[in-house]
Amino acid sequence: MRNSSLLAFAFVAPAMLVLLLILGWPLVSAVILSFQDVRYVGTEPHWVGFANYIKVLSGSKLLSSIGLSLIWVVANAVLQTMLALAAALALNERFRGAKVARTWIILTWIVPTVVVVMIWRWLFSTSGGMINPLLIQMGIIDRPIGFFASPAGAFATLVFINSWRWFPFITLMLLAGMTRIPGDLYEAARIDGANAWKRFTRITWPLLKPTLGVLAVIGTLLSFNVFDIIWLLTAGGPANGTRTMPVLIYETAFKGYRLSEAATVSVIATILLLAFALITARALDREEN
Amino acid sequence: MKRFASMTLAAVLISSAAYAAPVELTLWHMEQPPQRVQRIQEMLDAFNDSHPDISVSQEPQSWGEVYAKAPAALAAGAGPDMIFTIPDFTPVLKDLGKVQSVADFVEKLDSEHHFIPATLEPYTYDDGVWAVPLYNMSMNMWYRKSEFEKAGISVPETWDDWLKAAETLATSEMYGIGVPANKQLYTDQTIYSVMANGGASELYNEDGTLRFDNPETVAAYDFYSKLVALSPPDVNSWTWGEAEACFTSKSCGMIMQFSVISTYDTQGGGAPEDLGIAAIPTKNAGGEHNTIAYPNGVMLLTDDKAKTEAFETFVSWLLEPENYGKFLNMEPGLFMPVTEDGAKAESFWSDPMVEKYKPQIETAIANSKNGKLFGFTSGRIFPSIAAISAQNLLAATVQDVTVSGDSAADAVAAGQKTMEEAAE
Amino acid sequence: MKRSLAVNILLALTLLALVILVALPFWWVISGSFKLPQDIIARKPTFFPHSFTLQHYVKLLANSAYTTYVGNSLIVATFSTLITLALAVPASFAFFRLKFPGRRTLFRIILLAYAFPSIVVLIPLFGMFTKLGIIDTLPSLVIVNVAFALPFSIWMLRSFFATVPKEIEEAAVMDGAPPTVILRRVMLPLIAPGMASVGIFAFISSWTEYVFASVLIISDDKRTVPVGFAGIIGQYQIDWGLLLAGVVLAVAPVVILFAFIGRWFVSGLTEGAVK
Numbered sequence: 011m012r013n014s015s016l017l018a019f020a021f022v023a024p025a026m027l028v029l030l031l032i033l034g035w036p037l038v039s040a041v042i043l044s045f046q047d048v049r050y051v052g053t054e055p056h057w058v059g060f061a062n063y064i065k066v067l068s069g070s071k072l073l074s075s076i077g078l079s080l081i082w083v084v085a086n087a088v089l090q091t092m093l094a095l096a097a098a099l100a101l102n103e104r105f106r107g108a109k110v111a112r113t114w115i116i117l118t119w120i121v122p123t124v125v126v127v128m129i130w131r132w133l134f135s136t137s138g139g140m141i142n143p144l145l146i147q148m149g150i151i152d153r154p155i156g157f158f159a160s161p162a163g164a165f166a167t168l169v170f171i172n173s174w175r176w177f178p179f180i181t182l183m184l185l186a187g188m189t190r191i192p193g194d195l196y197e198a199a200r201i202d203g204a205n206a207w208k209r210f211t212r213i214t215w216p217l218l219k220p221t222l223g224v225l226a227v228i229g230t231l232l233s234f235n236v237f238d239i240i241w242l243l244t245a246g247g248p249a250n251g252t253r254t255m256p257v258l259i260y261e262t263a264f265k266g267y268r269l270s271e272a273a274t275v276s277v278i279a280t281i282l283l284l285a286f287a288l289i290t291a292r293a294l295d296r297e298e299n
Numbered sequence: 300m301k302r303f304a305s306m307t308l309a310a311v312l313i314s315s316a317a318y319a320a321p322v323e324l325t326l327w328h329m330e331q332p333p334q335r336v337q338r339i340q341e342m343l344d345a346f347n348d349s350h351p352d353i354s355v356s357q358e359p360q361s362w363g364e365v366y367a368k369a370p371a372a373l374a375a376g377a378g379p380d381m382i383f384t385i386p387d388f389t390p391v392l393k394d395l396g397k398v399q400s401v402a403d404f405v406e407k408l409d410s411e412h413h414f415i416p417a418t419l420e421p422y423t424y425d426d427g428v429w430a431v432p433l434y435n436m437s438m439n440m441w442y443r444k445s446e447f448e449k450a451g452i453s454v455p456e457t458w459d460d461w462l463k464a465a466e467t468l469a470t471s472e473m474y475g476i477g478v479p480a481n482k483q484l485y486t487d488q489t490i491y492s493v494m495a496n497g498g499a500s501e502l503y504n505e506d507g508t509l510r511f512d513n514p515e516t517v518a519a520y521d522f523y524s525k526l527v528a529l530s531p532p533d534v535n536s537w538t539w540g541e542a543e544a545c546f547t548s549k550s551c552g553m554i555m556q557f558s559v560i561s562t563y564d565t566q567g568g569g570a571p572e573d574l575g576i577a578a579i580p581t582k583n584a585g586g587e588h589n590t591i592a593y594p595n596g597v598m599l600l601t602d603d604k605a606k607t608e609a610f611e612t613f614v615s616w617l618l619e620p621e622n623y624g625k626f627l628n629m630e631p632g633l634f635m636p637v638t639e640d641g642a643k644a645e646s647f648w649s650d651p652m653v654e655k656y657k658p659q660i661e662t663a664i665a666n667s668k669n670g671k672l673f674g675f676t677s678g679r680i681f682p683s684i685a686a687i688s689a690q691n692l693l694a695a696t697v698q699d700v701t702v703s704g705d706s707a708a709d710a711v712a713a714g715q716k717t718m719e720e721a722a723e
Numbered sequence: 724m725k726r727s728l729a730v731n732i733l734l735a736l737t738l739l740a741l742v743i744l745v746a747l748p749f750w751w752v753i754s755g756s757f758k759l760p761q762d763i764i765a766r767k768p769t770f771f772p773h774s775f776t777l778q779h780y781v782k783l784l785a786n787s788a789y790t791t792y793v794g795n796s797l798i799v800a801t802f803s804t805l806i807t808l809a810l811a812v813p814a815s816f817a818f819f820r821l822k823f824p825g826r827r828t829l830f831r832i833i834l835l836a837y838a839f840p841s842i843v844v845l846i847p848l849f850g851m852f853t854k855l856g857i858i859d860t861l862p863s864l865v866i867v868n869v870a871f872a873l874p875f876s877i878w879m880l881r882s883f884f885a886t887v888p889k890e891i892e893e894a895a896v897m898d899g900a901p902p903t904v905i906l907r908r909v910m911l912p913l914i915a916p917g918m919a920s921v922g923i924f925a926f927i928s929s930w931t932e933y934v935f936a937s938v939l940i941i942s943d944d945k946r947t948v949p950v951g952f953a954g955i956i957g958q959y960q961i962d963w964g965l966l967l968a969g970v971v972l973a974v975a976p977v978v979i980l981f982a983f984i985g986r987w988f989v990s991g992l993t994e995g996a997v998k
Contacts, residue, residue, distance in 0.1 A: 015821075018822070025814040049394075050395060121974050124950075134533065137545045137548050156533040159532055179924070237841075266686050276839065372858075544961070
């Protein structure tokens with residue numbers, strides 16, 4: 011027992027050390043900052059108690075950004091899961107070129123976000139962009155439209171772009187989950203005369219659920235924190251329609267020069283996310299047992 | 300004995316090395332496109348070769364990150380000795396107490412080269428001069444002479460003319476005008492250029508309170524929203540590049556931009572003589588044409604004596620007419636001289652691109668004399684401008700009109716409130 | 724294993740949609756990068772290029788330190804992947820199999836890493852790395868990338884450990900093998916697919932990471948591909964041809980890499996050793 015503890019320590023400690031150093035310490039310093047009045051980096055701090063919390067919580071920006079972040083996470087989760095599930099189910103089949111397709115499904119995921127942003131900025135623009143002419147040719151629209159022209163349009167476009175970039179990742183994870191489903195289960199179902207839909211609902215879906223659960227937790231946290239795609243394309247606009255929490259944090263810290271307030275918002279974000287993570291993690295545990 | 304000798308030798312070597320070691324200066328700048336980095340490197344090489352006691356090196360940065368990175372680097376002691384800047388950026392670093400006043404040095408340079416006063420103004424406050432102006436950019440109105448002729452219109456002088464011109468130019472093949480409505484710096488610049496031509500160039504009262512919410516500003520926003528209505532549908536996400544693409548591809552009849560010359564020339568815009576440049580129209584006939592201008596400068600971030608001297612040697616060398624033009628032409632047509640002798644420098648006018656577009660560049664230089672920058676006018680310079688401009692609050696107010704559909708008066712009133720919050 | 728016609732049609736349609744979704748934007752970008760500048764920004768663009776030029780690539784390669792960026796990115800991504808695996812495998816095994824106080828709590832706390840908006844980590848890290856003297860170095864990026872890849876990797880690997888059939892492990896325990904040997908000899912081969920997926924995740928995350936790389940790196944010769952790419956986009960002007968060539972070259976190295984090792988990675992992941 012003693013030995014096992016020691017071994018466990020040796021196994022876990024290096025990873026924990028890195029996390030503590032790179033993420034733990036900045037977390038602590040953000041909490042400290044949130045009780046101070048630092049505006050620019052490097053200026054002299056003073057303690058102000060809960061003043062930042064009172065200010066942030068009584069303003070309207072925080073609430074609207076929490077709302078937008080919530081919609082952002084849900085919209086991304088829905089779109090990405092749908093795309094990924096369709097892709098994974100298709101790629102899990104045997105067909106000519108399946109192996110190649112499984113390898114190259116990752117194509118959009120390996121594109122750095124800055125590059126993703128430039129690709130779509132160009133494709134959606136009215137000078138040189140392909141999307142408008144394509145839609146006109148297909149008869150869907152008759153004049154070029156602005157994809158970022160309205161808050162809702164910009165939001166939807168960003169969800170699309172972000173999902174385009176991330177769905178291969180979920181596809182891969184689902185494929186990995188699917189291959190762990192023993193093949194003889196399907197054989198048995200087939201012999202029982204279950205059709206494709208039944209096999210999906212009775213076997214694939216229930217057995218994928220643990221994988222989906224882990225993905226739901228981590229995917230939610232990852233997509234909550236998506237910042238550069240939004241910032242580089244709309245900077246939170248138009249009319250603040252895409253100012254999610256990370257955008258608000260960045261804007262407050264580096265555009266409004268209120269580092270302490272930004273730290274306060276991030277501490278609040280962390281508490282919200284943590285609550286979410288712990289609740290879902292517990293639910294997952296229950297399912298596992 | 301032997302050991303002593305070798306130690307002495309080592310000491311001599313070290314001290315002589317220390318003696319001969321050049322003063323090292325690091326320069327950060329945000330002119331990151333490859334051709335500009337290359338041109339700056341050529342300048343540095345030439346300087347370092349002719350000044351063996353000084354060694355200047357560059358680290359190109361990007362405007363996107365430098366607002367976060369430079370303060371962090373300075374606070375952590377990892378910053379540069381000098382950095383290129385624009386007036387909005389200077390207060391951010393000045394608050395950290397690292398920026399040195401270069402008032403005496405600038406006075407000396409001024410007596411030699413004569414700065415355009417408008418380029419010094421935004422750096423002169425709080426009993427100091429916080430950067431040496433190096434290159435200027437001013438916004439102009441760009442059009443095609445042939446399109447104007449075809450449509451039978453002349454260069455607009457007033458806002459009414461301008462709107463009519465945009466309406467006349469609009470066809471199924473072309474938008475009459477392209478002005479941005481993104482929450483971004485470009486929109487700040489275009490709306491301010493309109494404001495400055497409608498008697499709303501001052502953001503502050505003399506006592507530092509904001510005077511954004513006034514009838515002139517409202518009129519400017521109202522007019523601007525009419526221009527946006529005649530622009531392409533994607534102007535909400537435009538930055539400078541989209542505007543240039545729109546103009547160069549003949550999808551936009553007119554645009555407001557600092558310079559389109561190099562894009563026009565290299566991306567198939569048309570014949571040089573067809574490219575029209577004009578001052579931004581004014582609200583009423585007979586008014587003086589104003590525009591937004593960004594005098595870029597260089598800030599000194601060290602109080603080390605040797606480095607300060609090296610900095611002065613370097614900047615003096617850079618502003619010498621025989622070197623200066625070559626420096627400005629790192630982006631031909633975009634960067635305008637800030638000194639009188641620079642505006643006449645052979646090294647500036649001999650660039651092939653500058654020769655090709657000489658009339659346009661002469662007009663741009665003339666227009667830049669009336670350059671203003673929001674928050675840096677009439678000596679009314681207050682620290683809160685850093686947050687106001689960094690958050691693009693002028694542009695955000697444009698979006699309140701063009702996206703949310705608020706009336707110009709409501710949007711401007713709300714804009715003033717947001718600015719006051721930012722200024723707190 | 725015969726599919727019904729309906730399933731076959733559905734499969735074909737899904738695959739077609741995927742090809743359009745993934746390949747079409749790439750086709751536009753690649754074909755665009757060979758077009759003349761005026762064709763790239765034309766209001767009525769051509770779906771198939773009418774012009775062909777290499778000028779954008781020539782300009783990009785002549786004017787930027789592109790090969791240096793690729794080298795840096797490869798170094799950072801490779802080391803990040805290796806170190807992530809080296810730290811995550813033992814840790815996740817310990818969380819899965821070894822008993823120690825605070826195991827469950829600690830395992831949950833790991834998630835905290837993602838619960839924290841990463842932008843705010845930037846400034847404290849900058850100060851800390853400067854004190855440690857590793858600001859403006861590639862190792863600083865490796866450390867950050869590892870830290871951000873670790874929590875996911877540990878969670879993912881633990882779930883892979885959980886799928887190893889108990890009998891196999893128990894047989895090894897009966898033979899009296901210590902945990903280290905069980906991990907190395909028995910478990911590792913069985914969780915190879917998990918390691919593949921974690922490896923891909925770590926590699927891609929590091930390859931595409933932008934925010935930290937742009938702030939923690941100061942000098943041009945240590946920049947990674949995404950940051951170097953961002954640099955060629957001008958502030959006041961955009962050379963769209965240069966940009967598209969940059970897009971192609973920013974993606975090309977990983978595509979080439981995957982042409983060689985991708986199949987191995989993905990088949991390890993999807994065919995699975997545990998069937």
